[in-house]
Amino acid sequence: MMVGATRHLLIGILAVASQLGTTTSATVRSRDDSSSERSRCRYLPGDNEWPSLNEWASLNASISGRLIQVVPLGHVCHDPTYDAAACAALSSWTLPQTQWSDASGFTAAYQQNASCNPFTPQSTPCLQGNYVSYAINVSSAADVSAGIKFAQKKNIRLVIKNTGHDYLGKSTGTGALSIWTHHLKDIKILDYASPAYTGRALKLGAGVQGFEANNAAASAGLRIVGGECLTVGVVGGFTQGGGQSLLSTKYGMGADQTLEWEVVTADGTLVKASPTKNSDLYWGLSGGGPGTYGVVVSLTVKAFPDGVVGGANLFFTAAGISQDIYWGAVELWHTLIPSVVDAGAHTTWIVQPTFFTLYEITITDGTEALLRGLLKPFTDYLDANGVQYQMGVSSLPNYHSHVDRYLGPPPYGYDAASSLLEGGVMFNRSTFVSQNKKIVAHMRDMATTRDFFFPAYAFNVSRTPSSPNAVLPGWRNMLVYMESQKFWDFTVPFEEMAAQEAIMTNVVMPPLQDLAIGAYMNEADFNNPRWKQEFYGKNYNKLRAIKKKWDPKDLFYATTAVGSDVWKVAGDGRLCRA
Ligand SMILES: Cc1cc2nc3c(=O)[nH]c(=O)nc-3n(C[C@H](O)[C@H](O)[C@H](O)COP(=O)(O)OP(=O)(O)OC[C@H]3O[C@@H](n4cnc5c(N)ncnc54)[C@H](O)[C@@H]3O)c2cc1C
Ligand SMILES: *[C@@H]1O[C@H](CO)[C@@H](O)[C@H](O)[C@H]1NC(C)=O
Ligand SMILES: *[C@@H]1O[C@H](CO)[C@@H](O)[C@H](O)[C@H]1NC(C)=O
Ligand SMILES: *[C@@H]1O[C@H](CO)[C@@H](O)[C@H](O)[C@H]1NC(C)=O
Ligand SMILES: *[C@@H]1O[C@H](CO)[C@@H](O)[C@H](O)[C@H]1NC(C)=O
Ligand SMILES: *[C@@H]1O[C@H](CO)[C@@H](O)[C@H](O)[C@H]1NC(C)=O
Numbered sequence: 391m392m393v394g395a396t397r398h399l400l401i402g403i404l405a406v407a408s409q410l411g412t413t414t415s416a417t418v419r420s421r422d423d424s425s426s427e428r429s430r431c432r433y434l435p436g437d438n439e440w441p442s443l444n445e446w447a448s449l450n451a452s453i454s455g456r457l458i459q460v461v462p463l464g465h466v467c468h469d470p471t472y473d474a475a476a477c478a479a480l481s482s483w484t485l486p487q488t489q490w491s492d493a494s495g496f497t498a499a500y501q502q503n504a505s506c507n508p509f510t511p512q513s514t515p516c517l518q519g520n521y522v523s524y525a526i527n528v529s530s531a532a533d534v535s536a537g538i539k540f541a542q543k544k545n546i547r548l549v550i551k552n553t554g555h556d557y558l559g560k561s562t563g564t565g566a567l568s569i570w571t572h573h574l575k576d577i578k579i580l581d582y583a584s585p586a587y588t589g590r591a592l593k594l595g596a597g598v599q600g601f602e603a604n605n606a607a608a609s610a611g612l613r614i615v616g617g618e619c620l621t622v623g624v625v626g627g628f629t630q631g632g633g634q635s636l637l638s639t640k641y642g643m644g645a646d647q648t649l650e651w652e653v654v655t656a657d658g659t660l661v662k663a664s665p666t667k668n669s670d671l672y673w674g675l676s677g678g679g680p681g682t683y684g685v686v687v688s689l690t691v692k693a694f695p696d697g698v699v700g701g702a703n704l705f706f707t708a709a710g711i712s713q714d715i716y717w718g719a720v721e722l723w724h725t726l727i728p729s730v731v732d733a734g735a736h737t738t739w740i741v742q743p744t745f746f747t748l749y750e751i752t753i754t755d756g757t758e759a760l761l762r763g764l765l766k767p768f769t770d771y772l773d774a775n776g777v778q779y780q781m782g783v784s785s786l787p788n789y790h791s792h793v794d795r796y797l798g799p800p801p802y803g804y805d806a807a808s809s810l811l812e813g814g815v816m817f818n819r820s821t822f823v824s825q826n827k828k829i830v831a832h833m834r835d836m837a838t839t840r841d842f843f844f845p846a847y848a849f850n851v852s853r854t855p856s857s858p859n860a861v862l863p864g865w866r867n868m869l870v871y872m873e874s875q876k877f878w879d880f881t882v883p884f885e886e887m888a889a890q891e892a893i894m895t896n897v898v899m900p901p902l903q904d905l906a907i908g909a910y911m912n913e914a915d916f917n918n919p920r921w922k923q924e925f926y927g928k929n930y931n932k933l934r935a936i937k938k939k940w941d942p943k944d945l946f947y948a949t950t951a952v953g954s955d956v957w958k959v960a961g962d963g964r965l966c967r968a
Contacts, residue, residue: 431966432547434565435523441544446524449540453533458525460518460568462506463492468516480508484809484878486621487802490553493525493570499809499878500891500916501559509880520559520963522549525568534569534685535658541567541945542656547965548945550681552597552626555619557812558916560627560681560948564963569685571596571626577606582649582690586665586856590693591649596625596686601801608790612693613637615647618738618749618847620793620803625689630680631912632861634871636752636796637789639736639849643865645677646855647691653684656941660687665857674936674952678860678929679911681948683940698785699792700756702765704748706772706779713834715775719746721830722771727848727870728819730764736849743837750796758783811842811891813874813899813915815906815924818867825905829872836874836898846872860929864908873913874898891917911950921950 433439441449450457464483466476482488489495496502504510505519526537541548547566554561562568574595582591590612594603600616603624607614614624615635622628624644633644641647650664651672661684663671674683708716720741730737730751738749751761761783772779786792797803822829836842848870855861874894878887895917903909903920911925922930933952937944947957947965958968 429545431960431964432565433545434962434964435518439545441540441546445544449536453526453536454529456527456529456533458493458527458570460494460522460525462494462516462518462521463489464506464508465516467508467512468506468510469513471516472512477508483508483880484807486553486555486619486806486808490555490572490621493527493551493568494521496551496554496556496559496562497808498557498559498562498916499880500811500888501562502809504880504884507880518564520562520564522551522562522564522566522568524566525551525570527570527573529573531652531654531660531687534654534687535660537567537569538654538656538685538945539658542658542943547947549948550626550685550946552623553599553621555622555808556627556680557808557810557913558911558949560951563947563965564959571623571685571687573597574687575602576688577603579606579610579612579693580690582692584649584664584666587649587692590695591690592693593688593690594625595688596623598624600624600628601803604790604793605801607693608696608788610693611696613696613789614691614693615641615644617644618797619806619808620797620801621806624691625686627680627912629689629691630675630677630682630686632677632865632910634847634849634851634910636736636738636750636793637754638851639731639734640754641692641694642851642853642855643677643861644691645859645861646851648672648676648857648859649690649692651675651686651690652688653686655684656943656945670936671940673858674860674933674940676857676859677862678933678936679926679948679951682933682946682951682953683937684946696788696790698755698787699789700751700753700758700761700785701792701796702748702751702761702781702783703796704765704768704779704781705746706777707745709744711775711777713838715777716746717830717834719768719771719775719777720833721826723748723768724822724826724830724870726764726767728823731848731850731869733760733764735764736847738845738847740843740845741833741837742843743841752792752796756785758785761785807877809878809880811874811876811878811887811894812913813894813918814909814913815872815899815902816864816868816908816910817870817872817905818864818907819869821905821907822870829902829905832901840876840893840898842874842876842894842898844872844874846870860926860933862908862910862925862929863927867907871910871913872902874902895919914950916949918950922955925950926952 506516551561574597576595601620
């Protein structure tokens with residue numbers, strides 16, 4: 391059985407190898423059956439084939455000592471490396487800043503697998519688990535290239551990590567060598583001219599985070615399209631996955647802002663990708679999924695003259711009012727979304743079982759009177775039903791001050807706890823309007839009986855971008871993106887939270903998915919069985935072909951990335967060809 395399966399796969403590999411004219415067939419033939427079976431998998435520490443210390447040392451020497459042997463951040467909470475003070479400092483475990491500053495860190499709790507966190511007993515050993523084995527703290531394209539070549543040659547898993555924010559756990563992997571881009575912080579402000587765009591631009595190193603790009607833009611009287619979470623990386627997952635922003639109704643998706651990418655590809659060479667140069671790679675990187683086509687070292691994006699921004703927020707709790715009035719308010723708010731977005735807005739709100747937060751309405755050039763007018767039917771309902779609320783309205787001179795007010799405090803913004811269960815769907819306008827009662831009834835049921843909550847945002851990016859890109863076509867018809875979340879509870883056994891993940895996939899999401907036109911790959915369920923269709927839609931096959939061309943051996947793997955189904959992750963985390 392095993393041997394038969396091996397032969398079958400070998401034939402496949404040989405056929406592909408001969409088509410590509412590579413030397414894979416020679417390598418495969420020279421091994422006996424069991425080691426060729428293993429060479430279909432990435433090697434792990436402990437395997438005979440795992441690089442020797444000398445080999446790691448020579449990689450390290452070739453990159454000026456920038457190689458890190460990764461020890462999971464939580465090791466200070468476990469014997470024999472327990473350190474009471476250092477462990478206490480990890481009480482901020484779920485905040486992204488705790489994770490991004492360390493080579494090992496990432497926030498996706500399911501993928502952390504409770505193998506080395508501050509919440510398990512001190513006597514429990516710290517296991518490497520899903521944490522990478524080595525990381526290169528890259529400072530240049532040459533460092534990236536050395537890492538890629540080493541991983542290819544030694545048949546070990548490669549991971550790209552920027553901030554580690556990814557909800558699906560894409561920025562980690564068992565036994566991997568990680569390309570850690572966090573310290574690529576260069577920012578240049580440019581006057582840019584190309585057939586597609588003439589104007590100001592920012593050239594951003596791969597490690598630049600939203601708040602850093604915002605600050606640089608503001609200092610030149612400009613603004614750029616970055617995420618709501620100010621610490622998300624602009625160049626990594628955000629823009630490559632699509633990128634939604636407070637400024638999206640005005641300017642489009644993050645991926646609609648791209649002018650040119652600098653990328654180290656799977657063969658270790660540095661290339662440029664723009665609408666006119668390597669345009670297929672440009673198309674795929676701009677919305678076709680992060681961690682899939684190459685390692686980006688920089689991205690140049692459009693920047694716009696700054697100016698007045700109107701805003702509003704509103705908050706109330708369910709205390710002292712009936713559940714029908716509370717959920718009636720949610721339903722009423724939903725009916726106002728089309729008129730709010732048509733006024734040029736982007737808006738974000740969160741429906742919790744016991745409180746409602748309208749985080750922001752953002753309208754460029756909006757006046758306070760406009761915002762009050764848009765909210766009037768909502769405040770009328772709240773007043774009529776005796777709901778006490780807090781509301782704020784503003785019209786500030788620039789985007790920077792608007793961001794500080796609605797997403798602050800600077801620099802990182804509100805405490806964006808991001809160890810959560812995550813799912814999401816996008817609704818088009820007609821469905822969101824006609825199915826409002828049904829959607830809210832399901833939210834109410836899931837909030838009340840399952841304790842899930844629902845962040846959502848609405849905006850309009852229907853406008854065709856200046857250069858074609860791989861953004862999921864559904865975004866162009868989307869009115870509302872709705873997430874389903876639940877905070878990860880680290881104090882209960884891991885299995886209980888894993889069971890909650892299954893409830894999300896099988897109970898919370900399907901009724902919403904049945905009404906949806908897709909999902910945002912960055913804010914979605916990693917277990918979504920419909921991921922190919924929902925995350926990529928009709929772009930999938932074209933993206934797969936682009937990946938085949940630029941990454942013929944499928945070096946770049948991330949869960950639910952294009953082409954990821956050629957690999958399978960085994961129970962011990964080993965990546966093997968499916
Ligand atoms: C609190 C919070 C709020 C968020 N708010 C928003 C929002 O407002 N709008 C929005 O659109 N999204 C938002 N997101 C989602 C966010 O866009 C994704 O989590 C995104 O993947 C983060 O990208 P990163 O590069 O910072 O993180 P990472 O986890 O480091 O990387 C994410 C993915 O990008 C890949 N990658 C990173 N750098 C590179 C590179 N240089 N080259 C190639 N691949 C790379 C990684 O391999 C991984 O697959 C939010 C997430 C969180 C946790
Ligand atoms: C790489 O070299 C630097 C500088 O010599 C050293 O500090 C570091 O520990 C080395 N990394 C590994 C993994 O050995
Ligand atoms: C996750 O934890 C389980 C239970 O401890 C273990 O069996 C499994 O191997 C772990 N996965 C990884 C990738 O380490
Ligand atoms: C990574 O490199 C940067 C400089 O590029 C340095 O400031 C930082 O301390 C390094 N981090 C680690 C963990 O080696
Ligand atoms: C977005 O705006 C365009 C132009 O005003 C409009 O035709 C379209 O219906 C809007 N889309 C949504 C989802 O509201
Ligand atoms: C809106 O989405 C629904 C799926 O919920 C689909 O059946 C319908 O055709 C879409 N309508 C428009 C106008 O795109």
